[in-house]
Amino acid sequence: MSKWPDAIPRESNKNLEEIESISNWFAIYRINKDTFALLEPFHIEEVVSYLFIGEEQALLFDTGMGVVSIKQEVEALTEKELIVLNSHSHYDHVGGNYEFTNVWAFNNDWEIKRMKNGDYSQKRFKNFEDSNICTDLPSGFDKNSYHIKPSVVSKIIKDQERIDLGNRKLIIHHTPGHSPASICIQDYQYKLLFTGDTLYPGEMYLDLEGSDFDIYIKSINYLNDLYEELLFLCPGHNEALISRDYLRDFKNACEKVKSIIPQNPPHRNIDFGNFSISF
Template sequence: MSAARLATVDRWFAAERVGNGIMRIDEPHVHELLRGNIWHVRGADRDLVVDAGLGVASLREELPELFANDPILVVTHAHLDHMGGAHEFGDRRAHDAEAIGAPRGTSIRGPELAEQLGLDEQLPDLLITARPAGFDPDGYRLRPVQATTRLGDGDAIDLGDRRFAVLHLPGHTPGSLCLLEEASGTLFSGDVIYDDVLLDGLHESDRGDYAASLRRLRGLPVRTVHAGHGGSFDGERLRELIDAYLGD
């Protein structure tokens, strides 16, 4: 579909509360490859936002509640569908191995993005099916940002009444992160694991690292997974997905 023929929509984001103080936000007019989840976690002292979408529309303008309680943004990895809106946040955290200041994939044109990332699949010319008012798809630019805090394995995100352990689980990208709330067994997994075919053949992927990360993840006390794409699932499904990938 050409950019000129795209329908204009009044609201770009869709949001749903999934319980336990957590809201899931996504972009329904985006191709499934790039239709990532943004997670908002309410905290007593501060809120947590995990990933920031494509940056096609302003999170601050459409979802001001994300910014009401001094949010900490954790960018799980430096792909455009996870860091596009990161520039809107003052507190941005990512792993040192993730090049959020010079991300590799920067286009919403399918063939161009496939070449940039090393995707071996046919993609439509344009990876959105509608546009917010005033947005020109041909003018899309991913805005690089700098992390205000660099995260490492074993660090913690403290919201006052909730605490998330930072897990460095490379493979999909060198600096891929997950966040685990050990008290509830809640995992925010980014693109380390989701209920679909895992992308492990990108230019910056490493299959050996990926396998080691998944073996580590399998042994953790995870009860609920909120992934970077698609729906949430339980710990049993997590282990099924890992076993299928590893061939165990």
């Protein structure tokens, strides 16, 4: 996969209609009539959050890094009542949670605790070292005091839970491995799967606290079984719309990684071209 920042805007994102954003921090793309991707391309993580709009409610899947207000971006796209749901609790996906009162979380104590506590690590400023940023940081943002504010979790959800936003049905798939409560959202209407950090083009981290490679393989195999029901995937980093063939590529890559793990020490990275796997 081509390297940030030379690769931005990425070719696949350029094919999408871009919507003007309020801040210069987000790049907003239309996935379809009722779905938007909110990218943060000027940070090396290139996080992508997604907004689903139904006839009665809207759901924001992840809230990004919390550098500028994602709420004001979302409110410019919809006036519907907002639900926030996170793909998992890593800092780059929950940064804007504090702006919302209706935050749903998957039923997992470890991840809910992280969301409720926030992240006040003294090392967080390192995320904004010059080498990780390719634009001027927004005025009012202080990287030295950067932290993740606590989330107010208002509802717990379960695997296979169905959410109806009003003529807009979504289903939750629990896909642990990258983290214990990683989830994906399947959108039947548009045949899309929003994969969070369970699958994205780029370096896939399966060597983090809470990661489990064997469990991850089961999740990828499970998602691969949805292949025929899908047209595209919408991942949590780098690109907002990618081929469903990534499901097969990841499944095959995991089998390859699994076959060589016993002969190798931990903490290795294997490059598969459009993505790599760290384990």
